[in-house]
Amino acid sequence: xxxxxxxxxxxxxxxxxxxxxxxxxxxxxxxxxxxxxxxxxxxxxxxxxxxxxxxxxxxxxxxxxxxxxxxxxxxxxxxxxxxxxxxxxxxxxxxxxxxxxxxxxxxxxxxxxxxxxxxxxxxxxxxxxxxxxxxxxxxxxxxxxxxxxxxxxxxxxxxxxxxxxxxxxxxxxxxxxxxxxxxxxxxxxxxxxxxxxxxxxxxxxxxxxxxxxx
Numbered sequence: 624x625x626x627x628x629x630x631x632x633x634x635x636x637x638x639x640x641x642x643x644x645x646x647x648x649x650x651x652x653x654x655x656x657x658x659x660x661x662x663x664x665x666x667x668x669x670x671x672x673x674x675x676x677x678x679x680x681x682x683x684x685x686x687x688x689x690x691x692x693x694x695x696x697x698x699x700x701x702x703x704x705x706x707x708x709x710x711x712x713x714x715x716x717x718x719x720x721x722x723x724x725x726x727x728x729x730x731x732x733x734x735x736x737x738x739x740x741x742x743x744x745x746x747x748x749x750x751x752x753x754x755x756x757x758x759x760x761x762x763x764x765x766x767x768x769x770x771x772x773x774x775x776x777x778x779x780x781x782x783x784x785x786x787x788x789x790x791x792x793x794x795x796x797x798x799x800x801x802x803x804x805x806x807x808x809x810x811x812x813x814x815x816x817x818x819x820x821x822x823x824x825x826x827x828x829x830x831x832x833x834x835x836x837x
Contacts, residue, residue, distance in 0.1 A: 646817045646818060647780060647783070647818055647819070648787060649816045649817070650790045650815050651815075652688065652812070653792075653794065653798060653808045653814075654710075654792060654811070655682060655683075655685045656678045656681035656684060657681060661675055676706055676707065676710055677710050677711065681810065684810055687811070691813060693813060694790055697789055697790040698786045699783075699786055700721050700790045702723065703792065703793045705730055721790070728776065730793075731793075731797060732794070732797065734751075734766050736766065769827075772800040773800040776793075776797055784820060799827075801818070801827070804831070804832045805831060
């Protein structure tokens, strides 16, 4: 093989690059198990609960998936601002030696949109029924809808189009807003998704968001 042939083998042509399309390979990771008892024992309420760190098991869960070969190909790690996701992403960043970028809009679904108000228990239960598929979502309701979650997450992905592959450490409902919520994503579970952030196609259907389905 001459130098020209070797270069062609190593570097794809412009036509080959165009044929790949503008897709972005994502490896969504739900944060590890969270130590809610730590903050609850201190009387913490509302949004302040999101300062809860991982449990020792949660750290072990993240350390374990850091050895997954799929994550090795990612160029960078994005994560939510919530402590459980930040700690999970920091552990992955250290283990994988990948740069870490923190994005507010990767935060978990909001059971109520007012960031200063306490979450009303009855309102929370009503909001959860829209996630489970046992009740229809309410347009312009006081909680965040799944389409609203999906829209803000796609907005983040559009800002990282220069990358080809990313690890995205975030939350169960955030991941479900893009891939469907027939079941809850487990702690430290890896969910791969290839998507064009500018043209992501249709959102998951109502059936794909039905947690009551097997």
